[in-house]
Amino acid sequence: xxxxxxxxxxxxxxxxxxxxxxxxxxxxxxxxxxxxxxxxxxxxxxxxxxxxxxxxxxxxxxxxxxxxxxxxxxxxxxxxxxxxxxxxxxxxxxxxxxxxxxxxxxxxxxxxxxxxxxxxxxxxxxxxxxxxxxxxxxxxxxxxxxxxxxxxxxx
Amino acid sequence: xxxxxxxxxxxxxxxxxxxxxxxxxxxxxxxxxxxxxxxxxxxxxxxxxxxxxxxxxxxxxxxxxxxxxxxxxxxxxxxxxxxxxxxxxxxxxxxxxxxxxxxxxxxxxxxxxxxxxxxxxxxxxxxxxxxxxxxxxxxxxxxxxxxxxxxxxxxxxxxxxxxxxxxxxxxxxxxxxxxxxxxxxxxxxxxxxxxxxxxxxxxxxxxxxxxxxxxxxxxxxxxxxxxxxxxxxxxxxxxxxxxxxxxxxxxxxxxxxxxxxxxxxxxxxxxxxxxxxxxxxxxxxxxxxxxxxxxxxxxxxxxxxxxxxxxxxxxx
Amino acid sequence: xxxxxxxxxxxxxxxxxxxxxxxxxxxxxxxxxxxxxxxxxxxxxxxxxxxxxxxxxxxxxxxxxxxxxxxxxxxxxxxxxxxxxxxxxxxxxxxxxxxxxxxxxxxxxxxxxxxxxxxxxxxxxxxxxxxxxxxxxxxxxxxxxxxxxxxxxxxxxxxxxxxxxxxxxxxxxxxxxxxxxxxxxxxxxxxxxxxxxxxxxxxxxxxxxxxxxxxxxxxxxxxxxxxxxxxxxxxxxxxxxxxxxxxxxxxxxxxxxxxxxxxxxxxxxxxxxxxxxxxxxxxxxxxxxxxxxxxxxxxxxxxxxxxxxxxxxxxxxxxxxxxxxxxxxxxxxxxxxxxxxxxxxxxxxxxxxxxxxxxxxxxxxxxxxxxxxxxxxxxxxxxxxxxxxxxxxxxxxxxxxxxxxxxxxxxxxxxxxxxxxxxxxxxx
Ligand code: NA
Ligand code: NA
Numbered sequence: 059x060x061x062x063x064x065x066x067x068x069x070x071x072x073x074x075x076x077x078x079x080x081x082x083x084x085x086x087x088x089x090x091x092x093x094x095x096x097x098x099x100x101x102x103x104x105x106x107x108x109x110x111x112x113x114x115x116x117x118x119x120x121x122x123x124x125x126x127x128x129x130x131x132x133x134x135x136x137x138x139x140x141x142x143x144x145x146x147x148x149x150x151x152x153x154x155x156x157x158x159x160x161x162x163x164x165x166x167x168x169x170x171x172x173x174x175x176x177x178x179x180x181x182x183x184x185x186x187x188x189x190x191x192x193x194x195x196x197x198x199x200x201x202x203x204x205x206x207x208x209x210x211x212x213x
Numbered sequence: 214x215x216x217x218x219x220x221x222x223x224x225x226x227x228x229x230x231x232x233x234x235x236x237x238x239x240x241x242x243x244x245x246x247x248x249x250x251x252x253x254x255x256x257x258x259x260x261x262x263x264x265x266x267x268x269x270x271x272x273x274x275x276x277x278x279x280x281x282x283x284x285x286x287x288x289x290x291x292x293x294x295x296x297x298x299x300x301x302x303x304x305x306x307x308x309x310x311x312x313x314x315x316x317x318x319x320x321x322x323x324x325x326x327x328x329x330x331x332x333x334x335x336x337x338x339x340x341x342x343x344x345x346x347x348x349x350x351x352x353x354x355x356x357x358x359x360x361x362x363x364x365x366x367x368x369x370x371x372x373x374x375x376x377x378x379x380x381x382x383x384x385x386x387x388x389x390x391x392x393x394x395x396x397x398x399x400x401x402x403x404x405x406x407x408x409x410x411x412x413x414x415x416x417x418x419x420x421x422x423x424x425x426x427x428x429x430x431x432x433x434x435x436x437x438x439x440x441x442x443x444x445x446x447x448x449x450x451x452x453x454x455x456x457x458x459x460x461x462x463x464x465x466x467x468x469x470x471x472x473x474x475x476x477x478x479x480x481x482x483x484x485x486x487x488x489x490x491x492x493x494x495x496x497x498x499x500x501x502x503x504x505x506x507x508x509x510x511x512x513x514x515x516x517x518x519x520x521x522x523x524x525x526x527x528x529x
Numbered sequence: 530x531x532x533x534x535x536x537x538x539x540x541x542x543x544x545x546x547x548x549x550x551x552x553x554x555x556x557x558x559x560x561x562x563x564x565x566x567x568x569x570x571x572x573x574x575x576x577x578x579x580x581x582x583x584x585x586x587x588x589x590x591x592x593x594x595x596x597x598x599x600x601x602x603x604x605x606x607x608x609x610x611x612x613x614x615x616x617x618x619x620x621x622x623x624x625x626x627x628x629x630x631x632x633x634x635x636x637x638x639x640x641x642x643x644x645x646x647x648x649x650x651x652x653x654x655x656x657x658x659x660x661x662x663x664x665x666x667x668x669x670x671x672x673x674x675x676x677x678x679x680x681x682x683x684x685x686x687x688x689x690x691x692x693x694x695x696x697x698x699x700x701x702x703x704x705x706x707x708x709x710x711x712x713x714x715x716x717x718x719x720x721x722x723x724x725x726x727x728x729x730x731x732x733x734x735x736x737x738x739x740x741x742x743x744x745x746x747x748x749x750x751x752x753x754x755x756x757x758x759x760x761x762x763x764x765x766x767x768x769x770x771x772x773x774x775x776x777x778x779x780x781x782x783x784x785x786x787x788x789x790x791x792x793x794x795x796x797x798x799x800x801x802x803x804x805x806x807x808x809x810x811x812x813x814x815x816x817x818x819x820x821x822x823x824x825x826x827x828x829x830x831x832x833x834x835x836x837x838x839x840x841x842x843x844x845x846x847x848x849x850x851x852x853x854x855x856x857x858x859x860x861x862x863x864x865x866x867x868x869x870x871x872x873x874x875x876x877x878x879x880x881x882x883x884x885x886x887x888x889x890x891x892x893x894x895x896x897x898x899x900x901x902x903x904x905x906x907x908x909x910x911x912x913x914x915x916x917x918x919x920x921x922x923x924x925x926x927x928x929x930x931x932x933x934x935x936x937x938x939x940x941x942x943x944x945x946x947x948x949x950x951x952x953x954x955x956x957x
Binding site: 082102137 | 547551552558559575578582586599772782803808816908
Binding site for chain 2: 081084088089092094099100169170171172173174175177
């Protein structure tokens with residue numbers, strides 16, 4: 059999953075660079091050399107979407123920002139259990155988003171809606187989003203079970 | 214109030230569309246219902262971003278919106294016929310054509326999932342450029358121009374410009390940094406988004422393009438209203454408000470143009486508008502290509518376009 | 530129950546969740562979802578779970594965040610950040626707190642040009658934080674400097690906040706931008722003063738380097754060259770109109786990548802850099818999505834609107850109105866996103882404040898400064914959270930502590946601007 063995200067990160071950067079360079083060439087040659095591409099903004103926008111969505115499942119379990127101001131004396135067991143419950147929350151969020159994206163797939167399949175510049179059917183965009191957020195839900199669920207299990211074992 | 218309608222839109226609350234149209238509509242509905250309906254307006258896209266506004270009305274995030282059909286590309290292809298060159302003379306005229314098409318049921322399929330209240334268009338769209346004056350189509354070659362919808366993008370591309378899609382509020386910053394050389398907007402947009410501060414040249418090609426708007430309401434919210442309140446919404450729907458909307462756009466166009474005149478800008482009026490021989494071939498081509506595209510998809514593009522032409526004759 | 534009351538209860542709920550170790554992103558998303566559901570209805574509340582993230586993540590304006598992070602990660606892999614800081618160390622010699630000054634200044638410049646204080650906090654923290662801590666700076670001072678420094682650029686054009694203010698109040702954008710310049714520079718100066726006072730009063734916060742001679746200083750400048758060069762290239766490119774602030778992020782990432790490559794970046798290191806960037810971006814976007822969902826709920830709760838109307842109805846004398854409004858902004862800023870706050874409150878506040886006789890442009894500067902304070906004030910301060918993501922081992926208490934002097938210094942800036950409106954309007 060996060061291999062895909064990594065590739066998308068590079069795609070984003072390269073697309074922007076191509077835009078900048080081709081635009082400069084166009085300007086310097088007074089329009090003589092036109093290598094400019096269509097829809098660069100759109101490629102970057104959707105790469106960002108998928109990059110983040112594909113990176114979310116991989117990050118759900120670690121590094122979340124927690125405000126640890128009031129819980130210094132909390133037992134490790136309780137901390138672990140709470141972490142499990144919150145990860146379950148992320149899992150719910152993932153499944154809820156996936157369901158909504160799945161419904162959107164059906165909707166745009168009817169209307170034939172596309173993206174603005176490249177005219178990519180939105181069905182694909184929503185289908186991939188549904189898949190990625192479903193994975194967030196799934197991974198959240200597994201991690202949560204693991205964390206709660208560990209919490210119960212800790213004394 | 215028995216019912217509160219949350220209406221979201223993308224203009225700042227100082228813009229004419231908010232003050233002179235939507236706020237007025239809200240007040241009228243509140244007055245007619247003797248306060249049983251209350252209308253809460255959310256300007257500046259605070260409830261949903263512009264591309265998501267129509268969908269948000271459908272899902273009930275907000276109860277009503279005024280939004281731009283073209284922001285959902287290919288969802289309203291028949292509606293966008295009214296945006297083609299040469300149809301709408303001004304906001305009032307374009308609104309009359311569009312509302313007419315809708316009232317005759319020609320566009321009904323496109324709005325099946327909401328309850329549209331009224332439809333309208335803005336006045337003539339034109340090209341505002343920062344440094345380079347556009348006098349003939351060739352002047353557009355290579356210029357990066359912000360465009361509102363794919364239909365307009367196609368027109369600009371045919372003249373050799375590079376259309377760039379971005380929300381209208383972002384165009385100021387992009388133009389200031391030289392990322393875009395110009396914008397396609399009506400005078401109303403130049404006024405609301407302060408582009409007369411940056412664009413020193415304005416090219417009016419009469420009839421170049423327009424943009425369609427819809428004020429739509431959530432279907433189940435409408436269906437759930439008691440009959441007497443439904444009647445009040447109905448009485449504040451359709452032709453009368455469509456015409457008012459068009460007139461508000463036209464009045465703002467006058468204001469926006471005056472602002473540019475007073476600042477001493479160059480306003481280039483293309484003689485004959487889109488019938489000018491320099492401009493006509495590409496524009497005719499764009500229209501034909503668009504209609505053909507719709508027909509290829511099995512949509513009655515030609516039929517709607519022909520009817521729009523007739524309405525353009527009968528509308529004032 | 531009225532929408533505002535539900536709103537207050539849900540905000541309290543969110544704070545309670547955060548207090549019992551709920552991840553900030555989840556606390557915001559959950560509260561937003563439940564609050565919206567209670568005020569409007571639950572089926573549409575499910576819809577904001579996908580429309581909110583979808584619109585946020587396809588927003589081109591957010592694309593620089595991962596790419597600026599990538600730039601920071603490459604810079605540290607290529608040892609550019611280490612060089613930068615040993616260069617700065619030599620330059621400042623025995624002067625205590627020199628590196629904090631360098632860090633706050635670079636953050637200010639970086640956020641001024643990139644236009645994003647989140648991107649600034651993320652990438653500069655990646656570059657500067659490990660080096661500062663390695664060199665004996667207290668983590669509170671190091672993190673506070675970086676979190677606060679990122680807010681400086683908001684006043685210096687290009688500024689989205691000032692642009693939006695101009696649009697919603699029909700002011701000239703050009704004049705608005707000009708009015709932001711002096712207050713922006715003043716903010717930087719006051720931050721530097723704050724650092725100087727801080728290290729003078731509590732010398733243990735920063736260990737000074739060894740005294741260096743002028744010649745050593747000049748040689749030391751060499752260390753600033755690689756990263757400084759990329760910095761200069763980015764600024765030149767933006768002001769020369771070659772690329773936008775948004776695009777500059779990719780250019781910067783490519784620049785640091787090339788230097789890293791020349792210095793023998795291995796495939797393994799490259800993969801590490803990508804993975805680290807993905808991880809940090811995911812964390813930050815988790816929070817942005819949470820804030821977006823929470824923001825939609827706050828909007829329908831109409832809390833900001835009713836509070837502002839309440840202040841307007843009090844019939845206070847002019848300066849009392851102004852202070853009440855600013856106080857309200859600081860309170861709302863504790864939990865609310867700055868742009869949303871401007872959009873929701875300014876239309877209501879503006880007529881009241883201008884009717885009281887205040888200059889509209891000046892008030893724009895004042896309100897943007899106040900609203901942006903929310904980025905670093907507890908309990909919800911996005912810049913602070915971004916720093917926490919980059920430096921998970923630093924307790925959040927330390928970061929908020931480190932930010933405190935800068936909050937004070939911004940209050941001083943507000944005071945000066947109120948006493949001497951010329952500071953904002955002088956260049957017009
Ligand atoms: Na800035
Ligand atoms: Na805050």
